[in-house]
Amino acid sequence: MHRGDEDLHYSDNSHRWIAPPEVDQATWEAGLRAHMQQHRSTMGGRFNIDELLEVPPARIPRQREPD
Numbered sequence: 001m002h003r004g005d006e007d008l009h010y011s012d013n014s015h016r017w018i019a020p021p022e023v024d025q026a027t028w029e030a031g032l033r034a035h036m037q038q039h040r041s042t043m044g045g046r047f048n049i050d051e052l053l054e055v056p057p058a059r060i061p062r063q064r065e066p067d
Contacts (some may be wrong), residue, residue: 005035007020008031008032008035015032015035015036016032017029017032
């Protein structure tokens with residue numbers, strides 16, 4: 001998250017689509033869409049689930065029996 005983006009996110013970092021009372025909803029959405037476009041351009045953008053690499057499951061070693 002960049003400085004100044006705090007008002008565009010909730011505490012869990014999800015995006016705030018409902019405008020604050022003092023801001024017009026259409027204006028808020030336009031700003032948020034621009035913010036989302038910035039995310040896409042700087043964070044790799046959307047992805048195709050079929051193009052993701054398959055990662056094998058993690059190998060968890062068995063616990064040793066106490067002597």
